[in-house]
Amino acid sequence: MSDITIAIVEDQPLMMTALTTFLSASTDFKIVAFGVTAADMIRLARFHVPRLMILSPSVPDETYDAIRTIRNVLPAIKIVAYTSQHGVDHAVRALDAGAHGYVLKRSSADELMAAVRAVLKDETYITQGFAVRVIDALRNTDVRHRVAEAIKLSQREGQIVRLLLRGMTNKEIAATLRITEKTVKHYMTELMQKMQARNRVEVIIAAQRMSEYRLQSLDA
Numbered sequence: 001m002s003d004i005t006i007a008i009v010e011d012q013p014l015m016m017t018a019l020t021t022f023l024s025a026s027t028d029f030k031i032v033a034f035g036v037t038a039a040d041m042i043r044l045a046r047f048h049v050p051r052l053m054i055l056s057p058s059v060p061d062e063t064y065d066a067i068r069t070i071r072n073v074l075p076a077i078k079i080v081a082y083t084s085q086h087g088v089d090h091a092v093r094a095l096d097a098g099a100h101g102y103v104l105k106r107s108s109a110d111e112l113m114a115a116v117r118a119v120l121k122d123e124t125y126i127t128q129g130f131a132v133r134v135i136d137a138l139r140n141t142d143v144r145h146r147v148a149e150a151i152k153l154s155q156r157e158g159q160i161v162r163l164l165l166r167g168m169t170n171k172e173i174a175a176t177l178r179i180t181e182k183t184v185k186h187y188m189t190e191l192m193q194k195m196q197a198r199n200r201v202e203v204i205i206a207a208q209r210m211s212e213y214r215l216q217s218l219d220a
Contacts, residue, residue, distance in 0.1 A: 003030035004120065005050040010082075011036045011058045015105075019054065019082075022109055023116075038062035045070045045077055052078045052120060055099075060090055064097040071098030078119045082112065091126065091134045101125040102134070128152070128194055153194070160187050161207045164200075 006029055010016040016034065023029050033044040041055055041063070053070070057063030067079055080101035081094040091102045100119040103112055104127045115125035126134055153161065156177075163173045170188070174181040188200065195206040 004028050005030050005032045007033040007044045007048055007050040007053045009035040009041050010056040038066040041066040042069055045074055049074060054080050054082050057081055057083050057085060060085060064093045067097040067099050080115055080119055088133050103127050157187055157191055164204050165207055
């Protein structure tokens with residue numbers, strides 16, 4: 001199997017070194033190009049045509065324009081925005097421009113790798129706990145559907161969400177799934193973190209939105 005070619009554009013030398021070392025440790029990845037600016041993003045895309053580009057938007061406006069240009073000219077290239085810009089508006093602009101992933105730099109190395117692998121499989125990846133907020137802000141319906149699909153729930157979390165949507169209490173969920181109420185509360189905490197919800201009601205609202213967007217995607 002041929003190597004997966006990757007180009008990295010990052011203006012911080014230490015971060016560039018760390019990314020290169022981390023990604024090069026995977027035997028199926030080959031780093032083929034490095035850059036610093038938004039102009040480099042377009043130049044490297046055209047010259048190397050890598051399978052994947054990891055872009056750090058130090059100058060957001062220029063980066064989003066570059067992403068849009070790359071996606072228009074070379075749509076097969078997968079793009080992950082790897083950034084310290086944690087505002088929802090930045091994520092929306094990157095995804096609307098055509099990025100396949102949006103990963104915050106505060107994320108773990110494992111999450112970055114999960115994002116890379118997901119994007120290479122034609123999936124969308126958003127830093128966990130951030131995606132629900134992004135869904136509501138997205139203007140592009142197709143992108144909104146992709147982001148909704150990107151929120152990864154475990155099998156048990158999915159079961160609990162479905163029962164929540166039926167209006168069940170923690171006690172009723174525990175009895176239905178044959179687990180303890182304490183275990184249900186543990187999963188509720190996990191769901192609140194993933195969905196950026198402050199309480200049970202907000203988890204239910206977020207789950208309803210996810211369900212609606214996924215059903216709309218099936219009907220489209």
